[in-house]
Amino acid sequence: MLDNWLSPVNLTALSLPDLDADHLGSQLHLHTETHFPDLNGVQIALVCxxxxxxxxxxxxxxxxxxxxxxxxxxxxxxxxxxxAEFIMPVLIELHESNILPIIVGSDPALIQIQYKGLQHELQHINMVALDEFIRLSVPTENKQPDLFNEIVFQKKSKLFHLGIIGCQTHFTLPATYRLMDELHFDYIRLGTARANLAEVEPIIRDADLLGCQVAVLKQSEAPGQENASPSGFNVEEICQLCRYGGMSEKVKSFGIFGYKASLDRKAQTANVLAQMIWYFLDGLSHRKGDFPISTEGLTEYIVEVKSLDFTVTFWKSQRSGRWWLQVPVKTSKQQQRHRLIPCSYNDYKLASQGELPDRLVNALKRFL
Incomplete structure (x- = not known):
């Protein structure tokens, strides 16, 4: 069925040299003019x-x-x-086959279709976007809705949480920050993220869907984009964030959007995107299998937080050294997969000193 929606890889246009067995291209199950690959055992599928x-x-x-x-x-x-009529059936079939799609497109708005493709799989979706903008605004009659408005404000929305990483204050209206706070959504400004990438990892680890806009990269790193900004992440930073995404046991979909080949210089942006995908795969190959469906195999740490006037429970994986905070209220059946909130060792240390970080307080409010 998938070949009804997909054109094969154009090997003639690629005109690649002979690849060794250790090259990535030699290891792929390719859709060609004469062959559609058997997807039994396939874990990841690239779709452009x-x-x-x-x-x-x-x-x-x-x-x-x-x-x-x-x-x-x-x-x-x-x-x-x-x-959407062509993309959605592909994403739905891949998700139903337990295959993680990596999708790459030129239009930033395609992240909406990436989200809709996961709606058929999950009842509650945690979505994280790497972007220089927070593409969300207070709904008004005389203004065109922003990209995420349709997702956030739709009736019976399946969005459980939205996180934005890399947003820049000079592009973001104060009203947008206030709206994000009211909805208990996370946003990490570019400077904060660059100062300590490791503290961003828990937000990405909690994502079901990770979407990256090329706009989050500075122009000198990725010129193949419209209205490129001189500020943003560099290649090393974005690759580390993509590796975090690959390592997350929850991530079921990875997308890169906003790449314009016609604006690219010497395929520089294409090479950046290839590295991002490579590091996502590297993270995926190093998954530890410690997504806490239960607390088996985790070490419990109970902390009394004076600012909240109750105790909270942290859990540490002995396999990976990663930390989670347990939601201290009863969760519904649909929310069970979100009841352990990823956090860092620094979060645990702050809680031990009597203060729960704002991000975790915000996360707990989503369950109240």
Whole structure:
């Protein structure tokens, strides 16, 4: 069925040199003119949403190394039409087959389709976007709604939480920050994130969906984007964040949006995107299998937080050293997969000193 919606990889346009067995391109299960791959055992599938951008990305990605023993990855080609009617069936079928899609597109708004594709799989969705903007605004009759308004304010929305990483204050109205606070959503400004990337990891670890806008990268790093900004993450930083996404046991979908091959210089942005995908795969290959569906295998730490006037329970994985905070109220069946909130060792230390970090207080309010 998938081949109804997808065009094969254009190997002629790639015109790659002969690849060794250790090159990533040699290890992919490819959708070609004569063959659609058997997806039994495949864990990850690359789907490009635009032909020109897909060719540029693959030229960079295929020549990278493949040290990911045990990972089975398919390149399913390019969506025949970049519309929801063509993209949604592909995403739904991949999710139903327990295959994680990596999707790359030129339009920033395509992240909405990435979200809708996961709605059929999950009742409550944690969504994290790496972006220079908070694409959300207070609904008004005389203003065009922002990108996330449809997701956040739709009736019976399945969005449980939204996190924005890399937003820049000079692009964000104070009313937007107030709205994010009222909704108990997370936002990490660019400077705060760059100062300590490790403290951003818990937010990404809690995501079901990770979407990255190329706009979150500075222009000098990724020129292949419209209205590029001189400020943003550099390549090393964005690759670390993508690796965090790959390591998360919860992430079921990874998307990169806003890449314009026609604006790219010497395929620089294509090479950046290829590195981002490579580090996402690297993180995925190092998953520890410690997503806490239960607390088995976790060490319990009980802390009395004076500012909240009750005790809270932290859990530490002996397998990975990662930490979680347990929601101290009864959760519904649908919320069970979110009842342990990822946090850091520094969060635990602050709580031990009598103060729960604002981010965790905000997280607890989502359950009250």
């Amino acid at each position: 949403l635009n032909e020109k951008e897909g060719i540029a990305l693959r030229k960079a990605l295929y020549t990278m190394s493949f040290p990911f023993e045990g990972l089975h990855i398919a390149d399913l080609g390019t969506i025949r039409k970049c519309t």
